[in-house]
Amino acid sequence: MTTLRRDPITGRWIVNTEQAEQPEKAQALKEAETCPFCGGSEALTPPEIFALRPKDSKPDSPGWEVRVVPSSSPALRIEGELNRRGELMYDLMNAVGAHEIVIETPGHIANLADLELAQIEKVVKTYTLRVADLKKDERFRSVVVFKTYGGDVVRHSHSQIIATPVTPKNLKEELNGSKDYYGYKERCIYCDIIKQEMQQSKRMVFENESFLGIAPFASRFPYEVWLLPKKHSFAFEAITEKELPFLAVAFKTILKKLQKLLNDPPYGFVLHSSPNLREKSGYWQTIKYDYHWHFEIMPEAAESSGFEWGTGFYLNPTTPEEAASQLSQVEVNF
Amino acid sequence: MTTLRRDPITGRWIVNTEQAEQPEKAQALKEAETCPFCGGSEALTPPEIFALRPKDSKPDSPGWEVRVVPSSSPALRIEGELNRRGELMYDLMNAVGAHEIVIETPGHIANLADLELAQIEKVVKTYTLRVADLKKDERFRSVVVFKTYGGDVVRHSHSQIIATPVTPKNLKEELNGSKDYYGYKERCIYCDIIKQEMQQSKRMVFENESFLGIAPFASRFPYEVWLLPKKHSFAFEAITEKELPFLAVAFKTILKKLQKLLNDPPYGFVLHSSPNLREKSGYWQTIKYDYHWHFEIMPEAAESSGFEWGTGFYLNPTTPEEAASQLSQVEVNF
Numbered sequence: 001m002t003t004l005r006r007d008p009i010t011g012r013w014i015v016n017t018e019q020a021e022q023p024e025k026a027q028a029l030k031e032a033e034t035c036p037f038c039g040g041s042e043a044l045t046p047p048e049i050f051a052l053r054p055k056d057s058k059p060d061s062p063g064w065e066v067r068v069v070p071s072s073s074p075a076l077r078i079e080g081e082l083n084r085r086g087e088l089m090y091d092l093m094n095a096v097g098a099h100e101i102v103i104e105t106p107g108h109i110a111n112l113a114d115l116e117l118a119q120i121e122k123v124v125k126t127y128t129l130r131v132a133d134l135k136k137d138e139r140f141r142s143v144v145v146f147k148t149y150g151g152d153v154v155r156h157s158h159s160q161i162i163a164t165p166v167t168p169k170n171l172k173e174e175l176n177g178s179k180d181y182y183g184y185k186e187r188c189i190y191c192d193i194i195k196q197e198m199q200q201s202k203r204m205v206f207e208n209e210s211f212l213g214i215a216p217f218a219s220r221f222p223y224e225v226w227l228l229p230k231k232h233s234f235a236f237e238a239i240t241e242k243e244l245p246f247l248a249v250a251f252k253t254i255l256k257k258l259q260k261l262l263n264d265p266p267y268g269f270v271l272h273s274s275p276n277l278r279e280k281s282g283y284w285q286t287i288k289y290d291y292h293w294h295f296e297i298m299p300e301a302a303e304s305s306g307f308e309w310g311t312g313f314y315l316n317p318t319t320p321e322e323a324a325s326q327l328s329q330v331e332v333n334f
Numbered sequence: 335m336t337t338l339r340r341d342p343i344t345g346r347w348i349v350n351t352e353q354a355e356q357p358e359k360a361q362a363l364k365e366a367e368t369c370p371f372c373g374g375s376e377a378l379t380p381p382e383i384f385a386l387r388p389k390d391s392k393p394d395s396p397g398w399e400v401r402v403v404p405s406s407s408p409a410l411r412i413e414g415e416l417n418r419r420g421e422l423m424y425d426l427m428n429a430v431g432a433h434e435i436v437i438e439t440p441g442h443i444a445n446l447a448d449l450e451l452a453q454i455e456k457v458v459k460t461y462t463l464r465v466a467d468l469k470k471d472e473r474f475r476s477v478v479v480f481k482t483y484g485g486d487v488v489r490h491s492h493s494q495i496i497a498t499p500v501t502p503k504n505l506k507e508e509l510n511g512s513k514d515y516y517g518y519k520e521r522c523i524y525c526d527i528i529k530q531e532m533q534q535s536k537r538m539v540f541e542n543e544s545f546l547g548i549a550p551f552a553s554r555f556p557y558e559v560w561l562l563p564k565k566h567s568f569a570f571e572a573i574t575e576k577e578l579p580f581l582a583v584a585f586k587t588i589l590k591k592l593q594k595l596l597n598d599p600p601y602g603f604v605l606h607s608s609p610n611l612r613e614k615s616g617y618w619q620t621i622k623y624d625y626h627w628h629f630e631i632m633p634e635a636a637e638s639s640g641f642e643w644g645t646g647f648y649l650n651p652t653t654p655e656e657a658a659s660q661l662s663q664v665e666v667n668f
Contacts, residue, residue, distance in 0.1 A: 005551055005552040006552060007550070007551070007552035008511075008515075008523060008527070008551070008552075009507075009508050009511040009512060009515075009523055009524075010504075010507045010508060010511050011511065012552065012554075012648070013552070013647060014552040014553065014554055014647070014648045014649075014650055015647050015648065015649045015650065016650055016651075016653050017649055017650065017651045075641070075647070075649050087551075088530050088534070089526055089527070089530055090551045090552075144644065144645050144646075146644030146645060147644075148641075148644065160644070162644075162645050162647070164645070164647065168645055168646030168647055169646050170344075170646035171646060173343075173344045174343050174344060177342075177343040177344050177345065178343060181342075181343075189342060189343055190343075192423055193342070193423070196422050196423055200422070216341070217339055217341070217342070217421075217424045218339040218340060218341035218342075218346065218347070218348040218424075219348065220346075220348055268643060268644060270643075270644050270645075307409070307482075309602065309604075310478065310480030310481075310482065310494070310496075310602060310604050311478050311480060311496050311498070311502055311604075312478075312502030312503050312504035312505060313347060313348070313349050313409070313496070313498065313502055314346070314348045314349065315348075315349045315351055315409050316348055316349065316350055316351065317350075317351045319350050
């Protein structure tokens with residue numbers, strides 16, 4: 001059985017899967033034949049969970065604009081009880097969760113940066129709808145949207161969504177850090193960062209009415225960019241209809257800049273957003289005030305040298321000031 | 335200038351280097367010509383910091399058994415003051431530290447597993463001497479020994495040692511977790527794990543008089559093995575002369591098993607040991623009782639799918655029970 005196991009020392013959760021292959025690789029193998037993500041190939045994926053499609057069209061038929069299907073080799077499975085339990089001093093539970101693929105266009109286009117602006121808006125809209133829907137399931141603590149582009153990943157623009165019954169350790173660290181800062185200052189740390197970055201301006205990559213792209217002060221990777229809403233908001237899915245077009249422009253601009261400056265590099269991005277709140281619990285009761293959702297975008301994040309892993313330090317040869325300066329100067333038109 | 339920058343939210347430290355290449359890759363390039371780590375090529379490395387060599391032989395001449403040199407492209411530099419400072423809400427300091435290469439044999443042998451037992455004992459002895467020496471420098475909080483084998487790394491058995499002026503985040507997490515457990519149970523969590531693993535025996539990989547190899551309950555990677563001293567000890571460099579041969583046997587056996595079972599896989603290992611204590615400070619005052627040094631050995635650790643990075647979850651298709659069962663059955667003779 002697929003289980004979630006907790007490291008007793010650090011609290012890190014591990015998914016022990018049954019399959020020998022990792023999901024993305026399994027999908028890469030299929031690509032050699034027919035791309036299962038193209039419009040017209042709907043029969044090659046599991047039945048769709050959701051799609052933006054004309055009202056008169058049937059599920060799993062052509063005509064869709066954005067389509068969401070279950071992963072064909074999911075890391076976590078939607079059925080079953082969590083069955084949290086101990087094994088002497090260890091803790092484990094069933095690997096219950098959701099693992100979905102967001103197919104971002106019916107056309108065989110590899111990079112989200114190359115989609116039309118209106119299409120990118122539909123993609124981010126789909127993210128919000130799926131996150132909101134998955135958060136209705138009380139078994140899930142956290143819903144993460146993430147993308148990996150390039151390398152051996154399917155060359156058809158798509159993202160993944162994982163809903164997990166535990167809070168991922170890196171999110172928990174951010175929540176704790178934000179909470180500590182709020183306890184001390186009674187201000188959101190991300191709001192303070194945004195204010196300082198706008199004043200200093202030397203790490204600014206992009207700005208529009210609602211969103212900001214910055215090269216973070218302690219960038220782990222060269223040309224890392226954080227995309228944040230200017231207005232304080234702890235939950236991504238609470239984004240308004242009015243803000244969606246601004247988010248699409250922000251994504252398109254930042255991804256195009258990276259594509260042009262770094263010659264179409266592999267990249268990944270991850271949504272960092274509030275976990276599923278339990279209204280009655282006092283745990284993280286200040287989260288609405290102290291946490292601030294954002295996307296972290298990282299070119300070539302998949303490359304790691306063993307150095308980071310060995311020492312726990314990231315080694316970054318490009319300062320964020322240099323990265324921001326270069327990215328700001330790249331002109332993109334669309 | 336090379337700086338250490340602190341992420342204000344999570345407390346993670348990043349090294350912003352000046353060089354465009356990462357240290358190991360820079361060294362890999364040189365290999366195409368003459369291996370700078372071979373006996374007789376001493377002039378191709380910076381002057382040695384330490385060597386196990388006959389008393390009548392000169393530094394940087396042939397005849398050594400294990401040789402330690404500064405990295406030719408160090409991530410951190412030994413000269414200078416830390417100059418801890420703020421930049422408005424951010425924290426940074428000069429990237430002062432040490433970055434050394436332990437050349438584990440004068441012969442051009444790639445894998446530590448293939449060295450003679452007596453030679454491996456000299457290697458681990460060298461680790462202890464360098465760690466103890468670097469800990470004398472009060473600027474350094476943590477000294478990490480680590481190895482990456484395979485991939486594009488120089489094919490001459492060597493490890494790296496990094497001394498850092500801040501405690502790496504992953505070590506701090508372990509220290510905090512161990513402290514919490516001790517506060518609750520008044521026992522070392524690693525000692526409890528050792529006891530339980532020896533009783534359950536299903537995750538045991540190796541055992542001798544002084545050391546234990548286990549596949550940890552929440553293994554991040556397939557065939558991950560932790561190598562721990564049976565006797566409680568918080569600091570690696572406090573290992574006794576009597577224990578050294580047992581540690582060499584443990585390393586040789588575990589690395590040989592991995593080599594045989596997985597067909598000479600790339601692997602890495604990292605020393606997790608107590609940071610530099612400040613006797614007069616109350617910080618981590620219980621560390622002597624609650625922390626337990628160990629090595630974490632991971633085959634193919636360099637491969638990551640973007641999934642881990644995206645979600646904060648490690649996906650491991652091999653259970654530690656299966657890994658331990660397979661590794662236990664591999665017979666190695668030396």
